[in-house]
Amino acid sequence: MSDTAENHHDSHPPKYYVKIWGFLLVLLVISLVGPELGIKWLTLITAFGIALVKAGMVCAYFMHMNIEKKYVWYILTATLLLLLVMFTGLAPDIMKPTGQNWENIYHEPTAEEWNAEQDAHGHGDGHAEDAHGDGGH
Amino acid sequence: MSHSVPIATTRSATGIPTSRLAVWWILASEVVIFGGLITCYLLFRLHHEAWGYEAAYTKAWAGGLNTFVLLTSSLFIVLAHQAAENKQTDKSFKYIWYTIGGGLIFMMVKAYEYTSEISHGFTLTKSVFWSFYYTATGLHGFHVLAGMVIMAIISFDVKKGKNLHRVECIGIYWHFVDVVWIFLFPLLYIAK
The missing domain is CATH 1.20.5 (Single alpha-helices involved in coiled-coils or other helix-helix interfaces)
Structure with a gap:
């Protein structure tokens, strides 16, 4: 060969x-x-x-x-389907912020709160509002 | 001396050479690994506005430069494959090493980024965003490094005109590493 x-x-x-x-x-x-x-x-x-x-x-x-055999497409499609199963399994747990038997103690910081925390810890040299909507980074 | 090839490498029920089929199976497992990471990132990112504040500190120009470098290295490895197909072994060897050079530049830019981020306090344990950032880019960087080592090893066989089919195999792997970066780039550097 x-x-x-x-x-x-x-x-x-x-x-x-x-x-x-x-x-x-x-x-x-x-x-x-x-x-x-x-x-x-x-x-x-x-x-x-x-x-x-x-x-x-x-x-x-x-x-x-584009010229590969169909078996490769089968293999890759199967893995993508597995990912979809994982996504649908995880999504309700991550995306749902309330429940009957548990309490969500996480508080999503506002841009001001987040900036204040960064300043307090001396992280970086920019602010969150710089990054929003106006394309700044 | 007679030279026999293991039967597993010559048999091909799918019509795909065994070595290439093996690479596709490896990539299938990689799709689940990187896909799982990216899926989790998307779920959290959609739900937490604050992750955008953190992402504002990644360097878009560095991510863009590395995208350029990986796309260019992908061009080199596909040209190396083409040269190998045409039995132009010296040319293939040269393009393989250009590709390795691209990987090296990628790693240097990433090292610069890590140094800058860590020195500003954005470490692995700073927040979940940064944990994800270092896990995803670190795992990706490891794949780049592995690709570079494998290419270096096969390049010397290629120069001798042996095992030329391996150029296509490592090429497929390298393009996949490129594709993973194509998705990590907007997620970590552009969406702020």
């Missing part, structure tokens, strides 16, 4: 991959610039929407999943 006989035969010229890399870099720039505009829904799209596109492109073109 040849070392590469059963591997993907890559007939694309290097330019093909450089083009994909260039497109990925354009997406990276958009994901960095998006939050600077300070529009929350736009940040969600430019950060997480573009992350999905970037990941999809790396999987499809660099990992060659």
Whole structure:
């Protein structure tokens, strides 16, 4: 058996991959610039929407999943389903702040309270409001 | 001297070479590990506004630089795979080491970030956000390091023209490490 006989035969010229890399870099720039505009829904799209596109492109073109056998898709889909099971199992416990037999003693700090605590402990040199809505970081 | 290959490496009921199939199984377990971490982070992050205050202290430019570095190293390893397919062993060797260089730059930027964060008091035990930050990026960094070591080991075989199929296997692993970072980047550096 040849070392590469059963591997993907890559007939694309290097330019093909450089083009994909260039497109990925354009997406990276958009994901960095998006939050600077300070529009929350736009940040969600430019950060997480573009992350999905970037990941999809790396999987499809660099990992060659676009030409991979169906078994690989079965394996990966099964793991994603396991994650969904975990998510649905954990979500009620984490997201529900009240219950009949327990008391929630956690207090979510406001930006002012959080800043005061940081100042008291000498952490960092910025404040929480710098990070909100206006894209500052 | 006759050279026999273990039967498990030649048999392929799926039509996928055994070595590549093994890498996909490894990645399936990695999906659960990193996916579990990211899922938990999302659940807590959606519920706790204060995590956004903490995230304001991560350096977006450093995360962006590391994304650029990993994307570029992914390009190098796919070019190394292509060169190996064409039996251009020297070229493949060169691109593998470019990829290792990318991993090294990534680790240096991460070390700078850790140093800066820890010196400002943002340690592993400061809050749940920082616990997650160090766990996720630390585990990811460990995978980068492991990839670099494996690439260094296989590169010398590649130079001799042996076991060229391993370039594709390590490439798939390296791209996965890249994909994990693509998700960690907006979660830890952009969503503030």
